[in-house]
Amino acid sequence: xxxxxxxxxxxxxxxxxxxxxxxxxxxxxxxxxxxxxxxxxxxxxxxxxxxxxxxxxxxxxxxxxxxxxxxxxxxxxxxxxxxxxxxxxxxxxxxxxxxxxxxxxxxxxxxxxxxxxxxxxxxxxxxxxxxxxxxxxxxxxxxxxxxxxxxxxxxxxxxxxxxxxxxxxxxxxxxxxxxxxxxxxxxxxxxxxxxxxxxxxxxxxxxxxxxxxxxxxxxxxxxxxxxxxxxxxxxxxxxxxxxxxxxxxxxxxxxxxxxxxxxxxxxxxxxxxxxxxxxxxxxxxxxxxxxxxxxxxxxxxxxxxxxxxxxxxxxxxxxxxxxxxxxxxxxxxxxxxxxxxxxxxxxxxxxxxxxxxxxxxxxxxxxxxxxxxxxxxxxxxxxxxxxxxxxxxxxxxxxxxxxxxxxxxxxxxxxxxxxxxxxxxxxxxxxxxxxxxxxxxxxxxxxxxxxxx
Ligand SMILES: C[S@@+](CC[C@H](N)C(=O)[O-])C[C@H]1O[C@@H](n2cnc3c(N)ncnc32)[C@H](O)[C@@H]1O
Ligand SMILES: [Zn+2]
Ligand SMILES: [Zn+2]
Ligand SMILES: [Zn+2]
Ligand SMILES: [Zn+2]
Ligand SMILES: [Zn+2]
Ligand SMILES: [Zn+2]
Numbered sequence: 001x002x003x004x005x006x007x008x009x010x011x012x013x014x015x016x017x018x019x020x021x022x023x024x025x026x027x028x029x030x031x032x033x034x035x036x037x038x039x040x041x042x043x044x045x046x047x048x049x050x051x052x053x054x055x056x057x058x059x060x061x062x063x064x065x066x067x068x069x070x071x072x073x074x075x076x077x078x079x080x081x082x083x084x085x086x087x088x089x090x091x092x093x094x095x096x097x098x099x100x101x102x103x104x105x106x107x108x109x110x111x112x113x114x115x116x117x118x119x120x121x122x123x124x125x126x127x128x129x130x131x132x133x134x135x136x137x138x139x140x141x142x143x144x145x146x147x148x149x150x151x152x153x154x155x156x157x158x159x160x161x162x163x164x165x166x167x168x169x170x171x172x173x174x175x176x177x178x179x180x181x182x183x184x185x186x187x188x189x190x191x192x193x194x195x196x197x198x199x200x201x202x203x204x205x206x207x208x209x210x211x212x213x214x215x216x217x218x219x220x221x222x223x224x225x226x227x228x229x230x231x232x233x234x235x236x237x238x239x240x241x242x243x244x245x246x247x248x249x250x251x252x253x254x255x256x257x258x259x260x261x262x263x264x265x266x267x268x269x270x271x272x273x274x275x276x277x278x279x280x281x282x283x284x285x286x287x288x289x290x291x292x293x294x295x296x297x298x299x300x301x302x303x304x305x306x307x308x309x310x311x312x313x314x315x316x317x318x319x320x321x322x323x324x325x326x327x328x329x330x331x332x333x334x335x336x337x338x339x340x341x342x343x344x345x346x347x348x349x350x351x352x353x354x355x356x357x358x359x360x361x362x363x364x365x366x367x368x369x370x371x372x373x374x375x376x377x378x379x380x381x382x383x384x385x386x387x388x389x390x391x392x393x394x395x396x397x398x399x400x401x402x403x404x405x406x407x408x409x410x411x412x413x414x415x416x417x418x419x420x421x422x423x424x425x426x427x428x429x430x431x432x433x434x435x436x437x438x439x440x441x442x443x444x445x446x447x448x449x450x451x452x453x
Contacts, residue, residue, distance in 0.1 A: 020044065023266045028053075028228050032070060032079045034063040035086055036208075037230030040267060041067065053227035053267060054208070054260075086232060089210060091218040094118075098214060102142065109142070110135035111214075113150055118214045143197060145215040146189045151321055152209065159260035160209070161319040163294075168194050170315065170348070171256055171292060172201070174339075177347040180252035180290060184244070184275070186226050188258045188294075196220070202251065204244045206231075219243070226259060229271040242282055249283040254343070258294040261337075265302040268293075272307070293340040297382045303340050310340040313348050314356070314366040316384065333384030 021044045028038035032050045039050040048067040055061035069075045101109050101118050110121050114131040127133050134148060141148055151160040163171075168190055175183065183203040185192040189212060195203035205212060206224035213221060219240045223232040231237035245253065255275065259268055276289045288309060295303065300312045317337040339348070350356035350365035359366050359379050366372075370381040373389050373396050380387045380396035387396035390410050392403050401410040406417040 023264060024048070025266055025270050028230075032063065032065050032076075033082045033086075034061050035082060036061060036228075037086075037225045037232065038228045039063060039065070040228065053230075054225055054263075056262065087210075089213055089223060089233065091213060091233070094213045095218050098142070098216075101137075102139075106136040106138050109137035111137060111149075116211055116214070142215060144193045145212070146193055149211060159262075161258075161261075162321055163188075163190050163258075164318040164320055166353075167317050167319075170350070172198070174292060174341075174343060174348050175254055176200070177349060178252065178254070178290065178343050180254045182244070182248035182251045182253045184248075184253060184255045184289075186224070186255060186257040186271075187260070188256045191256050192220075202244075202247075204241070206241075226257065226271055227263065227267045229274045242278070245279045246282050248279075249285075252290075253279065254290040254292060256292045261296060265295075265299055265306065269303070269306045288342060290343050291341060292343065294337050295340055296336045297338045298336065300338075300340075300382060309342045311342070311345055312382070313339045313341060313345050313364070314370055314379065314381070315339055315348060315350060316355075316367070336383070 021042050024041040024043050026041065028040065031038045031041065033039065034052050036052050036054045038053065040053045042049055042051055050063070050065045050067065050070060052061035052063055058064075065075060065079070097118050101120060104120050104122075108120050108122050109118075110127070111118050111134045112127040112131050113134060115127060117127070119127065121135060146162055151162065171191055172194060175181070181201050183191060183195050183201060185195070185203050185205045185207075187207055189205055189207060189209070192203045192205035195201035204219075205216065205221045206226065207221070208223070208225055210223050213223070215221075222237045222240060224230065224237075225232075231241065255272065257268070257272075272288060272291060272293075276287065279289055280286050288307070291310070293303075293310065294317045297312060303310055303312070315338060316335040317339060318335050319337075341348075345362075345364040348365060351358070355368055356365045357368050358364070359370075359372050361372050361377070362379050366379040367381065367384060369384060369386050370379040371386050372379050373387070375389050375394075376396050380389075383398065385399050388399050389396045390401075390403055392408075393410050397410040400412065402413050403409070404411045404415065404417060407415070
């Protein structure tokens with residue numbers, strides 16, 4: 001399986017003190033497991049340990065096993081209990097219920113949010129009393145559960161923020177422009193639902209939210225953790241995934257992924273590589289699968305460093321239920337979420353959106369506020385403001401920045417000289433923790449000519 005690789009980065013977490021922790025990227029199948037599948041191996045100053053792949057809050061998933069302890073028989077035995085603790089889902093029963101519920105009138109269809117069960121009101125008394133029941137349920141609602149299921153807005157885990165209609169249309173438009181009709185939806189139920197409703201697309205949803213079992217045929221949804229590429233129903237799920245991948249060879253396949261914000265980049269990149277490798281084995285192809293990955297612009301250095309073929313596009317991805325991530329007209333930059341993709345940027349057609357303009361030099365659509373720089377030879381803005389070129393830094397910088405002679409770079413006017421802000425990354429290699437002048441990879445990096453898209 002995967003070769004051992006190590007990526008250095010820092011915990012990106014705005015609420016807690018940042019602790020430098022590395023994820024050791026390796027085959028996770030021999031790791032201890034928790035309720036979220038195989039754990040990841042972390043490495044910090046304090047040593048190497050296994051911890052949950054998806055929960056960042058210890059209260060949610062306290063599992064912590066030192067690497068040394070994992071060699072002990074007793075520790076291994078104790079960890080086996082998790083195999084029984086992970087709930088078993090009866091997909092067939094869920095499918096039968098959905099089929100049965102669909103035969104009923106909308107007023108007889110109901111979903112209990114307390115028990116997470118779909119049911120016919122006339123057939124059971126179980127959900128009376130203080131259960132939170134949604135009823136009636138129209139055809140439309142059964143096909144679009146994301147539009148009415150209460151979202152799980154726990155920032156440490158599920159963090160379900162749904163795309164606005166416009167963002168969904170944009171994604172499907174990009175796929176059409178690339179003549180791709182099969183979509184592997186990873187954490188993107190609204191894209192899956194839109195694809196299911198369209199004769200032009202086929203899709204398979206992989207998501208951690210088990211409620212989707214109740215609204216999908218068994219071969220349309222797999223309970224999945226994107227941080228360890230784990231399918232909870234093992235071989236059965238693997239067969240479904242592989243069948244979908246195989247059937248996608250002629251039709252073109254794209255991963256559309258929207259992880260919870262704050263999720264770590266390294267394991268996600270590893271997942272993309274593993275899925276691509278599975279696809280390549282089945283379809284006798286090579287390379288990384290086409291992907292559209294929604295993630296905040298400030299993750300660009302990490303992503304670019306680990307998977308340079310992914311380019312960040314300027315499109316601001318807007319969400320229905322995220323106050324901060326809706327574009328407001330009130331002057332703020334709006335959503336910080338962008339698409340990272342290996343599809344040609346010119347296939348992202350924003351001609352219908354007045355917030356964007358076509359850059360004749362870059363040959364793709366960019367935000368209206370993004371000025372093309374003739375020295376950098378690109379539209380440089382990342383955060384939605386109009387960047388200004390600094391001759392001393394030899395790059396475009398945020399308009400609020402001023403060049404500081406002591407730090408030898410453009411900085412916020414209120415910065416403390418010499419202090420490297422955690423969020424700043426080296427101009428050369430994009431890693432955090434050092435400046436360009438101290439970069440260990442001095443000869444490579446951003447001075448390379450940008451490939452045309
Ligand atoms: C930020 S939301 C994205 C939703 C997307 N914008 C949409 O409109 O369909 C994150 C999604 O990932 C799912 N998710 C959260 N943690 C996950 C994990 N570890 N593995 C797989 N899916 C996960 C959530 O259930 C949710 O659907
Ligand atoms: Zn866990
Ligand atoms: Zn109930
Ligand atoms: Zn440009
Ligand atoms: Zn410039
Ligand atoms: Zn400067
Ligand atoms: Zn300074």
